[in-house]
Amino acid sequence: MATEARPEKYITTFQQLMEEGRKNGYRLDWLLPRETFGARLDSTPEAGGLLLQDIDRGPFAEIPDWSDNMTGRPRGSLTRANAARVGNYSVRTKADIWLKNASQLYEEAVQRQWSSAVDVPWETMEELPDDIERAECQLATFLTEVEFVAGDVPGKWISETTPDYYEPRMFLISQIMDEARHMDVFRKRAFANGGGLMSQTTNVALSGGAIDSARDFTEMSARLHISGEGLVLSIFRMGERMSYNEAEKAIYRLAASDESRHVAFGVMHLQYLSQTDPKRKEEIHSYLDEIEMGLVAGTGGQNPAQRGTPSNAALAILLGGGSDPASMMEGEQIALAVRQRQVKEYVQRVKVAGLGERFENGRANATLAAYVSA
């Protein structure tokens, strides 16, 4: 068992206790206080209760730049020499996954849980024109499909990350929960109003396959959180414009609230990485090069507004109010505005992440500027 300095005032007491126990045949060699013992945490309901970001002190708050924890022990716990190396964690470098506010994002996620069963006013749905209902159901089918990406891929990385970095793991777990609810709520929307599921995305590459393939967490996070979820968030924020009842408005509003946390995670992780491991910036820029190609070509995975897809056509119908040519032309114009908004928000996120120089030095895809100024 590892040892460490302990408060003097406790040593005598515990030695006496251990002696007493040993006389009765107990081992009790673990009954030793850590150096923080006796220092009580304050928690008040007014301050939000006992929050994850406020609890770790002393050795428990020491987040190693590189983790040698292969046994899955909680950060700061004492080690056993005979514990098996079951972890096999590939993410053991802090900069590869860390961000400054993962605990806060996790606690916020816990507080903002909602239920698709009872928090969406399903009773407000009334029969819609057939083309509108089909467009709603096509969009819902697409979103159901891509939400699997955002749940399953973070799951893989949780199991690959040392528990010494438990804060980002906790956030990613909350994301899995959020994405399950999104998958569920859009499936419910498809069945709630006399429709059904419609067509699968034509190819896995268009529904986020590249996110699965990433072999580095930051690469995955850039594709998932910055690109994929950022694009979806822009759509959700436009939800009021393509909703035909209060139920749909509630769905988009609630989902956007979750999605904004996921995007924030990606932005804050990139920011941390760019600040602490600048030698990786060029590599990250190369990921952004790829993302921007997808963005301007309208082929970015997870983007319902990507051109030539059923979900894009569904958006045009919903935004224009019908499938007749005049309505669709109008819807296409609004969809273009959606894409402009997606680009503008992407640019802002990259700037906040500390990688905004690409928009000054000519590295960014030139077509982005056309979207921003159009």
Added chain:
Amino acid sequence: MVQQQNQQASVRRDLDGNLVPELPDLSWMDKTLGWGIKARVEPFGGGMTVDALNVGVYAEVPDHIPFRNRLPRGAYPAPGAGSIGGYYLQDKHEQWADCAGLLYEEAISRRWSTATDIPWDTACGLPDDVELAICQLATELSQHASVETEVISGWLQNLSPGYHEVKLFLSTATYDSARMFEGYRKRAMINGGGMMLESPGGMNRAIMETYAGWSQTVLGMWFIRNALDTTILRYLAAYGPTEADRTLAARLIPDRMRAAAYATDHIRFAISKKPELPIGFQVWLNGVEFAQARDLRDPVLTESLAIIFGRGVAGMDAGMQIVRRLLQDFVKTYLSRCKQANLDRSKSLTGPFQMLLAGAAAPPRPQA
């Protein structure tokens, strides 16, 4: 209508200079396997549940999902969609439980937070030895939960999206485990005791190194480890030394029980579809029982429980009597789950577990 609109399509360029048709292709509007479906809101306040969506052609849950991509069950398949690479558990018997959708909705409906729903102000005033024993127990329970989050989340990429009810439930199970992890980390930290000695790791290894499949993982993680943890939580809910300890344990029990319910239902379903499965399951459980028994031979967990239940080192002998009952109840709980799953272990229980069940397996006492 669709055909007519497609004929009107002409060509134009967008901001990128790409050629795009004047109007989008609308042929997708007819691509559905079942149209005109209306799911009903539960009449007595349950809202729109995920099980309520299984109507008409969408009620069919096939025994095998031939796609290794994210086709939502019942959606119109795209012939060129391709494979995503994971999702190799494509058979229903490998993951299904009839209650998964129901458990998912229940998990969602039972929202609570360790930050605000535990009376942390009552977690104070304990003798130092009891406080440290709580911290040791919290360290182990926290680690158990942490391992569980790793295991479940790691399996999600392998389970076919065609059985989305299972994936939905497992998402909540991961989240529940995370809450147990942080709940006990908070408990350990609130009086500065902090994380103490890591768990022995034999059961962690048995759960993480499951080579055989998800069902075997379920057996180790939710038939055995979960039965132990749930029994500990039940005793803590009754004998916990502070209101905070009792409340935290009581709050966590329903979370643990949902996992146990899924596990039991899944194994029962798997056996109903593949009657030969119990042969392998029994062999697997032999190994996991030994791993759990080996961990329990290490005295740290049982000593910490004895101090908690005995209200201090001086009361450990009395506390150890309660620990023996706890371990008996643990094995009974485990056997009960096996029986409910049609996997009777009453005649094949390994020796160490038989001793625990008999109450004769007093936690080992090293020579003074």
